[in-house]
Amino acid sequence: MSGDTIKEYNSCWGYTYNMKSIRIVGNPGRYQLFSQLTTFGKYIRFNNNTVKINVHIKECNSNYIHQDKDNINIKSCYLPQCNPPCNPGICINEHQ
Numbered sequence: 001m002s003g004d005t006i007k008e009y010n011s012c013w014g015y016t017y018n019m020k021s022i023r024i025v026g027n028p029g030r031y032q033l034f035s036q037l038t039t040f041g042k043y044i045r046f047n048n049n050t051v052k053i054n055v056h057i058k059e060c061n062s063n064y065i066h067q068d069k070d071n072i073n074i075k076s077c078y079l080p081q082c083n084p085p086c087n088p089g090i091c092i093n094e095h096q
Helices: none
Strands: 029-036 050-057 065-067 076-078
Antiparallel strands (some): 029 050, 065 076
């Protein structure tokens, strides 16, 4: 998992923290994703501001494509999506 791909979000509202959708790319294995509040706006800073999420990156099965599609030297596992659709053929890889 690459730490330099993490982005910061301002997503707090009321008593909840809404994290945007994220995509994790990494080698198969078990990891922990840490999320921490770094600013508190007009509210008083508090200590319990970190959450750990267990992440399991599975091996790529044969129904998916396994290649470095993001140019980050880590292979992604994905189903191809062709736009426009391959008509009447089969989409075998994403085209740019």
